[in-house]
Amino acid sequence: MSARIVKIHYNDKVVRQFLLASVLWGVVGMLVGVLIASQLNFWRVNFDLPWLTFGRLRPLHTNAVIFAFVGNMMFAGVYYSTQRLVKARLASDFLSQLHFWGWQLIIVSAAITLPLGFSRGKEYAELIWPINIAVAGIWVVFAVNFFWTLARRQERGLYVAIWFYIATIITVAMLYIVNHLSLPTSLTHSYPIFGGVQDGLVQWWYGHNAVAFFLTTPILGIMYYFVPKAAERPVYSYRLSVIHFWSLVFVYIWAGPHHLLNTALPYWLQILGMTFSLMLWAPSWGGMLNGLLTLRGAWHKLRTEPVLKFFAAAVTFYGMATFEGPLLSIRSVNALAHYSDWIIGHVHAGALGWNGFMAAGMIYWLVPRLWNRPLHSNSLANVHFWLGLVGILLYVAAMWVSGITQGLMLNATAEGGTVLVYPNFLDTLNAIRPLMALRIVGGTLYLAGFLLLGYNVLRTIRGAEVVDGSAEVLVEDAPSPRVGVVGTFANPPVVFSVLGTLFACVWMFGGDFLRLVGLFGTITSVIIAWLHFETKKRGWSDWYDRLLLNAAPFTVLTFIAVAAGGLIQIIPTVLVNRARNVEDRIQVPYTPLELAGRDIYISEGCYNCHSQMIRTLVPDVMRYGDYSRLGESIYDHPYQWGSRRIGPDLAREGGKYPDSWHFQHMMNPRAISPGSNMPNYPWLFENDADVAALPAKISVQRTLGVPYPEWTPAEIQARVDEQAAGIVARLRDADLRVEPSRRIVALIAYLQKVGKSEPAHPALAAKP
């Protein structure tokens, strides 16, 4: 056995690049956030320009903050800490540079295509398919670079931060690829392969876990490296790390359906979404405890160290948001809060508090070390902290009050519960206007603080000499113990977990007899596992210590843990016979003109403000009409159930108003609905609908299972012309003139179709 000393030079260049990119995109993302917050209160800020309209800019804001600001910050933190934790330079300088420049190119293309109206129409998944492929490719570059570095590590054991990075990389790849499966109709347009409820389920499996595995797990890993470093204190509890890591990655995946509570989503999925969200509370707080309690013995430093202030506040906001999440997942609470500003406040407690402050703490800690010069101004960093904190509190408190106020007003009934107190949606919108204004103030304060960070960083690095870290490590050439394939799976923790999960599935989904077997099996495996653990504790921890020396088996087990929830929820929903899973109504496929109109609806981002889902709640039915059935969106690629009602639900909009109403309303919403905050859409009256693309689009829809006949392009054109002529004629009767080729005509055709379904075939509807 020999030992030698190896000197390692870390690749800190790519860390500096990602760090500066994060600051730059952070400013952009927050600036767009303040702009769209202003648009909600002052419709004129939409400027009547298509590319500055709320529906197109809101996706830009969310994508910029998630993928550009937090993404770049995450890559900086992961690359900096991983090299030091595994004692190896990043495997490939080329892949590191490809990763950096590829990611920036993706961000730039997103910043161009989203305002131009290129969109897939699914939240946080709006980017068009060529960019999707680039994202997946660059993510693979990241993964190869990361795992290759792990393979060359001089430190055998994997520290808890690395566990979280591994979970991030494999899970984001899985989620991103499945939710972006699409069939292209052109170079810039595609339809998702899932439709209706399946698309909704896959979307929130992805959307919820983008929060989990893009905004949470990598940042927890960063917390586990930078918080003990900055506080110079040991991590509070290793065993808490173990338990909260595995419970977090296993449970998080199941919670997606809580975004679709009280909708047409099958009941059992709603219950799973709710109960798994509640079970997520403790694992999340495990991370908070380990972060906060690591600061024990260093609390006095909080007064002087801005870095620790940011970290302590960030972890506190994490704890607050992860308590609020389970609360909002309770079906009765959700009935009030869903579609309201409360959700927006919840998200921003996480994004501004947890992500933004972790980023700030990490940046203030890293910059002096990467540029070998003390921070330009500690006082400015302190001012940033207080501006940011007051900003978040104003923002979040305003959104709580706004969400609860509007929720209560929308649900309020009078005269013995027979009528709505506020039948006019605008009454509820105008009641929250002062709170929406307060949100602009909070967001502006937060942005101002972040600009101070940018200034502080620039002043610190101006003229400074960059410095790359290095370390000398003692390397022993002894072979480290391998767990092997058998050792990975044939051991008590894995066997008992798998058995318990399998029995639990039998119990949940089995028939009368199987159900009892499953329940009995679940309880028995839990009891035996507990007894085994109590008597053979050493065996469990020895195995886990050995596993931590083996990156590949660890990765495989993590993948199994994160894949389980998705498989169990999505596969039954995708395999189910669609024709039988419609409840008692079924959608009538869109005519070609309506389909063109629907693509305009998606491209303009109407779903950012309008849901198309009347929930199984009395106030929803009283306000909008009969509740939405599964079958009524079965042919919708993508689904458009929505997640926020800044305007009213549109699920039964078709036929509610005459064509002339929609015409005038799209031209100037305030002419019809005084006090509305909806933008004007003058360009829909000047530009033509893309009818030429319809043959390709309809052929893709046929491939996806939408029952269109085999039309020739000429037949499609004839149908378009006929329907457009009808709308133009009805508009002319109301003294309104428009060319039949204009986008507004197609959009009116679509809006008049929404919610017009027919009874499902009685033979099918009768079956349970």
Place this chain on the structure above:
Amino acid sequence: MSDHPNPIPPAPGEDPVRPHVFDGISEYDKRLPNWWLATLYGSIIFAVFYWMVTQQFRRINDGERVTAAVQEIRAAKLSSAGAFDDSALLEMSRTASVLASGAATYQTTCISCHGPELKGGIGANLVDATWLHGNKPTDLLRVLNEGVLTKGMPAWGPVLGPKKTAEVVAFVLSKQPASTP
């Protein structure tokens, strides 16, 4: 490997840290707080029971539940409808307090199609000499309640309720030129 030069030290009188140190970071191995364990186990037990209650003992169909509730509301409304006949509505059209609340509802709900002067726009003119759908006050009430879907007039009865619809009818009647009934 594990003997890092400057491991982060535990505080004096504290638990020992784990033997291995990563880049200067050491870890305690403190036991988990009881309240945290109670939260974890409690939420798991709740999930099991909640699943059994909702999925296996008492299966609820949300759709049927909400349909029944809405039908009950509809029935309650029907029993309170019919209270307004022609003379009652005309009587209301001469009562200032009724007209004030009728005008308020008109402002928020009707004005976008029928205009501030009731002269119409998207919707019909309400102060000219022609009534398209019957000229008795109860006809007007019926149109308001049930709508004229072919012409884009929504059914406002279910939204506004009997009291407000009657007030709006009274308000519209009060605005009629003197010659009409």
